[in-house]
Amino acid sequence: MSSPLQCTVPPIPPNPTFILSNPSGDLDSTISSYSLSSLIPNSVPVLNYRSTDVKLKPDSLKALELHPIDKHPLYVDDFFRYCEVESEFNIILVDHNSLSFTSPHSPSLYSKMSSRVIKIIDHHSPSNSHSHADIYLEGVASCCTLIYRKDMENVYKILVAITILVDSNFLSPTSGKTTEKDISVITSIIEDLGPQYQEIIYRHAKEVNDAKFSTEFWKGLTKKEASRIDYKEMKVEGVVVGVASVLVELESYKGGEEEEVEVDCLIIGSCVINGEEVVRELEVVEGKNKEVSEKVREWLDSGGGLLQTRRKEGDDLIWRQENAKGSRKVLMPELEKIFKD
Numbered sequence: 001m002s003s004p005l006q007c008t009v010p011p012i013p014p015n016p017t018f019i020l021s022n023p024s025g026d027l028d029s030t031i032s033s034y035s036l037s038s039l040i041p042n043s044v045p046v047l048n049y050r051s052t053d054v055k056l057k058p059d060s061l062k063a064l065e066l067h068p069i070d071k072h073p074l075y076v077d078d079f080f081r082y083c084e085v086e087s088e089f090n091i092i093l094v095d096h097n098s099l100s101f102t103s104p105h106s107p108s109l110y111s112k113m114s115s116r117v118i119k120i121i122d123h124h125s126p127s128n129s130h131s132h133a134d135i136y137l138e139g140v141a142s143c144c145t146l147i148y149r150k151d152m153e154n155v156y157k158i159l160v161a162i163t164i165l166v167d168s169n170f171l172s173p174t175s176g177k178t179t180e181k182d183i184s185v186i187t188s189i190i191e192d193l194g195p196q197y198q199e200i201i202y203r204h205a206k207e208v209n210d211a212k213f214s215t216e217f218w219k220g221l222t223k224k225e226a227s228r229i230d231y232k233e234m235k236v237e238g239v240v241v242g243v244a245s246v247l248v249e250l251e252s253y254k255g256g257e258e259e260e261v262e263v264d265c266l267i268i269g270s271c272v273i274n275g276e277e278v279v280r281e282l283e284v285v286e287g288k289n290k291e292v293s294e295k296v297r298e299w300l301d302s303g304g305g306l307l308q309t310r311r312k313e314g315d316d317l318i319w320r321q322e323n324a325k326g327s328r329k330v331l332m333p334e335l336e337k338i339f340k341d
């Protein structure tokens, strides 16, 4: 099925307004960008990642497969090319409030783009960037809540509602995210579309949410692709260790092609839920600095601090965690300790 996420360069109107999503390119950011673009003449949604990374966005793909729209986005590298050459354009940031990219660009291009930021709509803490822009920040569960307008086309209303439900954990009062405003937007959309949409929207939101956890999705990626989905870096004393989280057994990546690691060492942590049991395992992939990987392996052999690790039986490269609550939040500071000493 062809999806608007998979298109190449769309026709760009003269003096365009680019609606730029954040570099994580998550569902909220993507739907915010598309929806706002549907309301602003001569605007183009910009997805802040490479077109080849589309396959790493299963939730956005699922949402747009369920509710296709007639809008073609610009991907980050084509956006850079346009901004380098042209000068008549404006930028609106959605779902972030400080211009940022993971794709390389020159400092002069950055200042050119920065000077064109005219408006910001976001729900994160303010960064005090772009003080010349018209800034609208509010701490709701989803940026889509702030984008919603009663005069949107129905398909955008549905996509907005799905995103708000996913971001607020289905308006859960205990998620710590849901606000009155998120609830009132959902209520207004359902009132507007008719009560039969309540069930459809909730069911589709669940499908979209589940797409991220689908084993089929994770198993279709190479180890390197999987490592980029949920990735953080620990930098201490000049050492850089990448820590990636995946939601499928590490075993499923065995036998893939050797892929180069850009940091000193890469740790891939998997979290798999088998019925009631949470299984966490770690793999250390050698990067630019062999000594760093060695140090991490030795540390894991000696029990891995709070993680309580031991080598997996019959496997030389994988460690099993006894502490199933030892998420990346626990791992990162523990890891810092071994490189600080």
Ligand SMILES: [Mn+2]
Binding pocket: 028, 029, 095, 123, 141, 142, 143
């Ligand atoms: Mn968001």
